Amino acid sequence: QVHLVESGGGVVQPGRSLRLSCAASGFTFSTYGMHWVRQAPGKGLEWVALIWYDGNNKYYTDSLKGRFTISRDNSKNTLYLQMNSLRAEDTAVYYCARGTVVTPLDYWGQGTLVTVSS
Amino acid sequence: EIVLTQSPGTLSLSPGDTATLSCRASQSVSSNYLAWYQQKPGQAPRLLIYGASIRATGIPDRFSGSGSGTDFTLTISRLEPEDFAVYYCQQFDSSPRALTFGGGTKVEIK
Numbered sequence: 001q002v003h004l005v006e007s008g009g010g011v012v013q014p015g016r017s018l019r020l021s022c023a024a025s026g027f028t029f030s031t032y033g034m035h036w037v038r039q040a041p042g043k044g045l046e047w048v049a050l051i052w053y054d055g056n057n058k059y060y061t062d063s064l065k066g067r068f069t070i071s072r073d074n075s076k077n078t079l080y081l082q083m084n085s086l087r088a089e090d091t092a093v094y095y096c097a098r099g100t101v102v103t104p105l106d107y108w109g110q111g112t113l114v115t116v117s118s
Numbered sequence: 119e120i121v122l123t124q125s126p127g128t129l130s131l132s133p134g135d136t137a138t139l140s141c142r143a144s145q146s147v148s149s150n151y152l153a154w155y156q157q158k159p160g161q162a163p164r165l166l167i168y169g170a171s172i173r174a175t176g177i178p179d180r181f182s183g184s185g186s187g188t189d190f191t192l193t194i195s196r197l198e199p200e201d202f203a204v205y206y207c208q209q210f211d212s213s214p215r216a217l218t219f220g221g222g223t224k225v226e227i228k
Contacts, residue, residue, distance in 0.1 A: 047217040104168035
């Protein structure tokens with residue numbers, strides 16, 4: 001049974017950094033691409049980033065390039081999102097999801113809330 | 119960048135009705151890369167349809183997807199109480215490599 005569990009969210013001051021984690025189980029993590037998707041309070045879904053199964057290719061939504069970094073540790077079955085220079089508009093629930101460039105996001109975690117506020 | 123526009127923003131229907139949701143792309147989208155998701159309050163999205171018309175595992179046959187090019191449709195026949203939710207379309211753009219979601223359609227009880 002596929003299971004994705006995000007962690008690392010919380011309240012952080014503007015300009016600070018935060019690293020989110022997504023622990024995967026129930027499938028061969030090292031053979032799947034993974035995404036981060038976020039959702040601001042009361043808003044729609046916004047794709048953040050994608051990393052290939054081996055970590056060799058990474059893609060980002062244009063507005064976040066340079067501030068956010070997606071990575072993975074296949075030995076630990078864990079996906080990460082390093083978020084730097086956080087802004088109030090980064091406040092959102094962050095979801096990890098399994099998928100690639102040619103397959104849909106077929107499993108999602110329950111999300112972790114990041115609140116950027118002074 | 120391809121923009122997905124969903125309409126209507128809100129659909130007010132009764133159980134047993136048929137819901138017809140539209141997703142229009144600003145330029146042609148490969149049907150292979152068009153998906154639909156359902157999201158209920160406080161929950162993560164759930165994959166319903168991929169490849170424009172293929173139901174994901176466990177999705178009832180009252181959900182169907184269709185369309186090609188720039189116009190795609192999600193149809194929910196015989197609405198059940200659990201179908202009242204927000205629905206998003208999503209596509210993958212090969213150049214640049216990026217995913218985009220539509221703004222969502224809320225299906226609410228009339």
